[in-house]
Amino acid sequence: DAKTTQPTSMDCAEGRAANLPCNHSTISGNEYVYWYRQIHSQGPQYIIHGLKNNETNEMASLIITEDRKSSTLILPHATLRDTAVYYCIVRVGSARQLTFGSGTQLTVLP
């Protein structure tokens, strides 16, 4: 799986959009970009994934650059419950396991 680089930590004001960047410059053509988050002392939770098109679901939006070397996860209206470690992972779609990097600690401030 391709390596990803994320900032160690970010703060966001409650109610504002949280934009979490991820660099994956060595991504291969058949690798997807996945985002998971882990709230303290819980198992990771799936957020969203995409191949090359931008994606949106009820939780977040995923913006992938045209060259696919980076992406941004957007939480449109962050709440205190969105405080968590966010992991950006790239992997082949058929792969079963995930390799976790260090992720970004997002702290939503009141």
Added chain:
Amino acid sequence: GAVVSQHPSWVICKSGTSVKIECRSLDFQATTMFWYRQFPKQSLMLMATSNEGSKATYEQGVEKDKFLINHASLTLSTLTVTSAHPEDSSFYICSATEFIQSGTEAFFGQGTRLTVV
């Protein structure tokens, strides 16, 4: 999405005893499950891959005789920490994958906090 249930959520045991952690896929069949370990302020590290009906595959540095994995059915994998010691205290998380339209999707249990005293 699919649900993976892990039990217990936390356990405290005495040094030298064994502890069993269960991981169940509640609404889908999982031929493969994964066990991760997470130390404080660190990321998840894959310990082993649990294969239904066959031996588990362990990552480098993980002792297979200490962390016994059994995957006897398509919905249940167990991790037994044998002769636990304080350094085994950690957060253990299981994961199961399900095939979806774009490949596979991983679902995680809620984790088990093991404290060895």
